[in-house]
Amino acid sequence: MTVNMTKGQAISLQKSDGGTLTAVRMGLGWQAAPRRGLFGSRTREIDLDASAVLFADKQPVDVVFFRHLTSDDGSVRHTGDNLVGGAGSGGDDEAILVDLQRVPVHIDQIVFTVNSFTGQTFQEVQNAFCRIVDETNGQELARYTLDGGGQYTAQIMAKVHRAGNAWKMTAIGSPANGRTFQDLMPAILPHL
């Protein structure tokens, strides 16, 4: 069952049968909003980028984004940059796969962010969503709707963090401004 998350809500990434999750995928999908009025078919291309920042004790250790698609340890993989979003398909346009079993021992938090690389605000994006999927069975664990996000160009989506031997996910949903994840670092730190 899908949980529609709200800001600050935490869910534990535990399966219903008690086993812990081993692999999760953060999916990001969007469509460009059509312009109103004449020449409405002339939509502007929107490039949203998904990134993941790996933290050890609040120190950023590694980043996975469109210029560095795999973390050095191989545990976090970006499926590749999508420059234009979905043409109406509703699927994931960018995805970040996290193999939780292979995350190095010192990494205790992974923060997922979304940026508008082309600078449009989330008002101009349609059907934008971020979701967390259990990679092992394809089940959607959590979904976050982005549209109507207001005059922001970035959002700090969610984080997965260690809680004992298991992983937990917390929705953050905090708006921010910035072109890439670097611009977001000051905005991320309070959420760690």
Add this chain to the structure above:
Amino acid sequence: MTAELVRGQNHTLPQTRLEIRISAGTPVVAGATLGDENGRVAGVEWIAHPGSPQLHGLEVSRQAAADHRLAVDLDALPDGVHRVTVLLALPLDAGGPARFGAVASPFVAVTGLDGAEIATFTLTGLDSESAVAALELYRRQGAWKVRAVGQGYAGGLAAMLADQGVDRAAELAGTIQEAVARGLARSVAPPPPRTPEGDRVRHAQAPASAPGSGQPSVPPAPPATPPQPEPLAEPAAPGPINYAHPRRQSTAPPPPPAAPPAQPGQPAQPVAGDATGWSMDERLYNQVWGMFEDLARAAAAYRSAVDFAESRMDQELERTLSDPRSRIGGAGDRAREEARAKRDELTARARESLDRDLTQLAAESAVVEPALPAPYAGWDNPVWHGYRVPMEIPMALRIGDLHLPESADLRIPLLVRLPLERGMWIDSGRTASEAAALAGADQLRRLAMETAVLHAARLLAVYPPNEFTVHVIDPAGSAAGPLDPLVRSGVLPSPPATGAQGVSSVLAHLTRRVDLVQMAIRAGAADSLPPDLDPAEQLLIVNDFPHGFDDRAVTQLRYLADEGPSVGVHLMMVADREEASEYGPILDPLWRSLLRVTPVADDHLADPWVGHAWTYEPPRTPPGSAVLDEVLARVAHARRTGHR
């Protein structure tokens, strides 16, 4: 050397007792007709087919099969026979495909009785034909020759037999198909799977380079489309278009070996070849590179965790030092103790997960290493003792082993793709490594040359006969000892060049080759190269650089390094960069264009993912082993005789 015939091409047969091997992806009927000097078949008694499989000097199989072996003794044929035509036809009522366009291109090889291929022919471009005249063996001025025919008949066997002047061809065709149907009913076993031997046969349509055809083609030329004469058969009736690629296997690659189910709670047992690829070689190649990446990333995770643990401890220690409260009593000691314990605990956990990964990779390595084919295997692998000169270029070559300090026992084969994309520079200079410091300068130079010989021998061994040529420049003759295995075995076309004269003559020869091949490729006339030009890939081993090299020679070497790889000429410099530095930065591009390897273990190679420094170890033959001489002797034999 095998001649790969194209349609219409002929080739002289060196012997009269032959075997004709046919492999098709689907069961086919094989037969043969005997013709007189006009090509006419005198009667049914001159036709070998499943209903009447034996003639004097010729025998065919009684049933349809995906693989056939036809025995032919040309001397035993009746005197009036001047022509033997080998036929293939699809069985009619087997429920199988009814046109050759729907099946994989049949492959025909004429071999000696020892299995050595004399000529091969892949029947491409067939469409609605259900029968085809594949090959023709014919007498020409007392000698027998083979010609690739490949003429298909949409009208099937009957049309083909009628074309050869057989009376009542339709009736005979019916008899043959009936005999096949009976044979099919008898046979229960499916066609035998391709043997590994069959897989060694070259099916790809590489540019033909047939001895005697006087047209050496250029191996590194862009993928050449073999000349495809218009099919002689009647244009096929308009039917559905066949989208199958004529030269691509129509069947999916065999699935990789399945891993046995894992014990609960245990990682799956590794299996050799557990990666994607169209062939076992490709799967092993991908698996080795996958292991390489996994080890690089596992080590990155470990190092990152250890670095973090160290820096966190340093920060915490600093904090206790600057905290005035900790100076009183045991609080400071306790805090320091705690910081160290935290560091140790994290490091231990990082080590634990690294060890888990290393155990898994070591288990994988233990099953992969013994499964490697000779080009991927070290000299110590027993596969080299069963070495046979290959018929096709392998995908890659192992040029050494890599390991990391965290796991000195886990060796990853360093596989480079063939044909080589760049030459090699074997550093005979002193490097920072411990092993180099232990060796004397002379010893290091000797080791470097021995390493060069081992690399060259591997390259010679994994290429088909006469498709790789090694030249050596040894201006002062100082490397006679290390070069001895190459010289003694006779794999070199000429002895190592010495003196200024020898150096300039070898360099001029190779420069000319690069020029000519480049010109031919630019002009699109790869066939018009002079006949004395060796179409094989060339490797030039250069010893003692820069001693004995004048400016002109240096310029030529740079030219060869820049332009050579694209036309199949590679450099292997055995040199100390320090010594060559008197030429200044002019030689920097030369060094940069070469892959630097060392004659002793040295950590200078970086992986493409994380950039760790890996310790490279060059290939070594086991002490006291004769494997190098054995392999080179086989290579030399194949070079002399032209085939395995």
